[in-house]
Amino acid sequence: MNKPLSPPIEVGIASFGMSGSVFHAPLLSTHPDFYLSTIVERHREESRTRYPQCTILRSFEDMLQKDSIDMVVVNTPDRTHFDYVRMALEAGKHVVVEKPFTITAGEAQKLTMLAKATGKMLSVFQNRRWDNDFLTVRKILDQKVLGRLVSYEVNYDRFRPDITPSTWKENAADSEGLLYGLGSHLIDQAMALFGDPSWVFADLRVLRTHGEVDDSIEIHLGYDDLKVILRSSYLVASPGPHFALHGTAGSFIKYGMDPQEDALKEGGLPQEDRWGVEDNHLSGTLITTMDGLQFKGKITSLPGNYSGFYDNISLALQQKEPLAVTPDQVTRVMQVMEACQKSSRDRCIVKSPTQS
Numbered sequence: 001m002n003k004p005l006s007p008p009i010e011v012g013i014a015s016f017g018m019s020g021s022v023f024h025a026p027l028l029s030t031h032p033d034f035y036l037s038t039i040v041e042r043h044r045e046e047s048r049t050r051y052p053q054c055t056i057l058r059s060f061e062d063m064l065q066k067d068s069i070d071m072v073v074v075n076t077p078d079r080t081h082f083d084y085v086r087m088a089l090e091a092g093k094h095v096v097v098e099k100p101f102t103i104t105a106g107e108a109q110k111l112t113m114l115a116k117a118t119g120k121m122l123s124v125f126q127n128r129r130w131d132n133d134f135l136t137v138r139k140i141l142d143q144k145v146l147g148r149l150v151s152y153e154v155n156y157d158r159f160r161p162d163i164t165p166s167t168w169k170e171n172a173a174d175s176e177g178l179l180y181g182l183g184s185h186l187i188d189q190a191m192a193l194f195g196d197p198s199w200v201f202a203d204l205r206v207l208r209t210h211g212e213v214d215d216s217i218e219i220h221l222g223y224d225d226l227k228v229i230l231r232s233s234y235l236v237a238s239p240g241p242h243f244a245l246h247g248t249a250g251s252f253i254k255y256g257m258d259p260q261e262d263a264l265k266e267g268g269l270p271q272e273d274r275w276g277v278e279d280n281h282l283s284g285t286l287i288t289t290m291d292g293l294q295f296k297g298k299i300t301s302l303p304g305n306y307s308g309f310y311d312n313i314s315l316a317l318q319q320k321e322p323l324a325v326t327p328d329q330v331t332r333v334m335q336v337m338e339a340c341q342k343s344s345r346d347r348c349i350v351k352s353p354t355q356s
Helices: 019-030 060-064 078-090 105-118 132-143 182-194 262-264 307-316 327-346
Strands: 007-015 034-040 055-057 071-074 095-097 122-125 149-157 199-205 214-222 226-233 242-245 249-253 284-290 295-299
Touching: 007 019, 007 122, 019 034, 019 071, 019 262, 019 284, 019 307, 034 182, 071 078, 078 095, 078 105, 105 327, 122 132, 122 307, 122 327, 132 182, 132 242, 132 249, 132 284, 182 214, 182 242, 182 327, 199 327, 214 327, 226 307
Parallel strands: 007 034, 007 071, 034 055, 071 095, 095 122, 149 226
Antiparallel strands: 149 242, 199 214, 214 226, 242 249, 249 284, 284 295
16 A cells, blocks of 8 residues: 555545445545545534544535535535536535436536546546456456457346335436436446447336336447346346356356445445455356366455545545546446436437447
C-alpha cells in the first residue's frame, strides 16, 4: 500500500441511508488516504455511534459550505443526482456519485463537461467491478483458457416478493427500477470487458403484485461473435449460476455472490483478515482443454476488494493514475440503458447510441 496522504482527503457523505451506512462510510473511514468528517442526516443521528468524529448536518447545501471538505459522495435518490453533482462541482468539490450516474445520458454528458470545466474529479461508484467473481472472470478471460469466448451470461437475482412502501426505490415517481439499480452494474461490467455493443434488445417487466417499477430485466447486448445476456429479477428464490461463460475450449460456471456486501451489513470492515474471500464451496468450476489435455476443477476466486475503488480515487487525486471509472465510460452505460428502455417499450432491437 502507498504511504498514507498527509493531510488526508476530507470527505462528506450526502446521505446515511443504505449506500452511505453499508458502503461509503465503512470504506472511507477505514482508508488511510481519506478522512470522513461530515455526514448529512436530515432528521436522525444514526451515524453518531459508529462515526463520533463526524459532524452531522441537516442539508446538502450546508455541507457544501464547509471549505475544508475536498470531496463529497452524492448517494441520495437517483433523481437528485444531477442537481447535487452540479452543485458540488460548482462549489469546488471533487465528487463520487452513486450509480446510476444520472437519469438521462444527456444529464451525464453535461456533468462530464462541467467536471472538465471546473477541473474537479468526477467518478461513479461502480463497485461491482471489484466483486470477487467479476475479478476472477476478468482473469480467466485474460488467460484465454476458454479459447474464443462465444457466450457470456450473468444472472443477478434476489427474492423480494413484497413491496416496501417506505422506500423511494419502489416508487415510480422517484425510481427507474431494476434496470437503473442492479442492471446498471451488469451493463457496466459487460462493457468494461467487451466495450460498446452495436445493438441492444431488452425485456423489462413489472412482475410483483402492486409493483410500480420494473423488477425483472433481460438484456441482450450485440457483439459480432459473442452472445451477451444479462438478467436480474426480484422473484428468484432459487438462483442459478451467477456467471456462465462458454468458449471454444471450455466453460466456466460460478454460483454465489461476492461476500462483501453481506459482511458490511453485518458490521465487518475491509481491513479484516480474509476480507472479500468467499467460502470454498462457492468456487467456480472450470472445464477446458489446453494443449490437448482436459481439465475440470474448482477455481478459487480472487478476493473481492471494494476499497480498490477508493484506492484509485486517491491516486487519481494525486494525479498519479487515471480514473478506473470515468464519467465518459458511465455516460455510455447510460446511453445503453436508455436504449434498453426504448427496446422494451417498442419491442425491437435498437442500434446502440454509443455507435453513432
